[in-house]
Amino acid sequence: MENLDKTDLQILKHLQENSNINTKDLASKLFLTVTPVYERIKRLERDGFITKYVALLDRKKMNRGMTVFCNVRLKEHAKNVGSNFVKDIVALPEIIECYNIAGDYDFMLKILVQDMASYQDFVMNKLSTIENIGNTNSIFVMGEIKYSTALEF
Structure with missing residues (x-):
């Protein structure tokens, strides 16, 4: 700055x-x-201070009113395994954010779906097909207290 x-x-x-x-x-x-x-x-x-301009959409009106944070632990940690996992995650449109984290889990995913049935379908038919996932832990958002895309300075 x-x-x-x-x-x-x-x-x-x-x-x-x-x-x-x-x-x-x-x-x-x-x-x-x-x-x-x-x-x-x-x-x-x-100079890269402004990287992109976007329109923020109303998630509920777009049938993505349910937010789920899903922590993922991989079975293996070889470089190619992690790269394949990331490639598979990036291809799933329900996942809007993915972070490589430290601690008990390897990745944290932010997932937007319509409802619990949609999340179940996502887990059963998409997430569970990704190789090398050891286990997951889903956290369901009951209410959004603060949401901002703005950086304070």
């Missing part, structure tokens, strides 16, 4: 709140003209 000044940070804050804001409106909020704001945004993109 050492290359970012106060204006850069304000731009990033506004873009996190609404990445669809046009440059003219953003410049107005920052009391600047359009050209320097545009150039700063392009620099922030080029």
Whole structure:
């Protein structure tokens, strides 16, 4: 963050709140003209501070209202085994996040499905077909207390 000044940070804050804001409106909020704001945004993109722009969808309206965290322990830990597991996990659209973790388990998956029946189908017909899974532990989200994609600074 050492290359970012106060204006850069304000731009990033506004873009996190609404990445669809046009440059003219953003410049107005920052009391600047359009050209320097545009150039700063392009620099922030080029330097990798802004990696992508997305639309956040309502999970319930998209029939993905149930969130499950599933911890996975592998039977073996050889490099090719882990690589194959990751390749298989990335191919499953129900899994929206996957983390390699330390502790009792090797991976933590964030899975979005419609309901318990959908999760059962996912486990029985997709997750259980992946080789080298030793065991799993599913944690079902009863209520979402805090959800944010914004980084605070």
